[in-house]
Amino acid sequence: MTTVRISPFTPSTLKIMTYRFNDVPEVRSNLKKVSYLADEGIAGVVYLGDRLQKPVLVEGPAGTGKTQLAKSVAEMNGARLIRLQCYEGLDESKALYEWNYKKQLLRIQAERNLSGDGSWEEIEDDIFSDEFLLTRPLLEAIQSEDPVVLLIDEVDRVEIETEALLLEILSDYQVSIPELGTVTARQIPLVFLTSNNTRELSEALKRRCLFLHIDYPDLEREREIILTKVPDINEALSDQIARVVRSVRQLDLKKAPSVSETLDWARTLVHLGVDHIDAKTATDTVNILLKYRSDIEKTVKEFATDESLNIDQSSDG
């Protein structure tokens, strides 16, 4: 019987494993090369995730680059991204593995139709071998021979009981399959979990991870993100966009604009041929930035009194 069992890494093989990054600045500059602008804190946790071989749990408001971080780390390492998108009702058969029942039935049928002299034990051994196993993202990630980054996205959407599925893989990089035994990782993947914090995650899960909170970027970093991600934008406009968005975030809103909404707004302004934002332009396009009527009304009032948006450009210089 062929099995998917893989020789486990031992403490001695761990010692000879090479690290992916030399230092924190290298992580930061490599991320920049793939258009992800990380601050020192983000780069530091990615570096430690590799050094300590621990998964990174990324939390923070929507649209602040949590998912993109995992994608960008995969891209900068030339690694394959394996993504497990979490949702309510996600179970073992979608996250870990599933037996291919149809194929198993066919195998049993074929045995009966042909000779029919195979013992049940032989057939059982056969149909519970890796040939009949359908691998799902978690198992696929640890079985992979080439470098992978495993992204477990929006982990707060699964029920707390389902979190338990993840614990073995996150602490020991292995999966136990009752009929087959333990499948141990060929290499330790970089693992990122993201959460919007819609509910508290279990202590057991948190304990296994390094924690990274990604908040809205500061002015300078958001300006850089705009410059990197929006073609044909000039420095002055990206600076003004970053400033306006920052002041909008300071209002008491139901849902503050995220980085992705900043980028959508910047692209809109470029398409409209705007090179300086005044109160009218901001008001006309505010629906790109905000998605609640009450937020829009509050913000539009602010725009009307915001001095930086009400400078008469024609009398400048």
Ligand SMILES: Nc1ncnc2c1ncn2[C@@H]1O[C@H](COP(=O)(O)OP(=O)(O)OP(=O)(O)O)[C@@H](O)[C@H]1O
């Ligand atoms: N630091 C950054 N550098 C470059 N792009 C960024 C950065 N942060 C966010 N973005 C951009 O913002 C967008 C949203 O990012 P992403 O989807 O990763 O957010 P998220 O935090 O996962 O949001 P959600 O919680 O809604 O899933 C992407 O288009 C991404 O490219």
Ligand SMILES: [Mg+2]
């Ligand atoms: Mg996301």
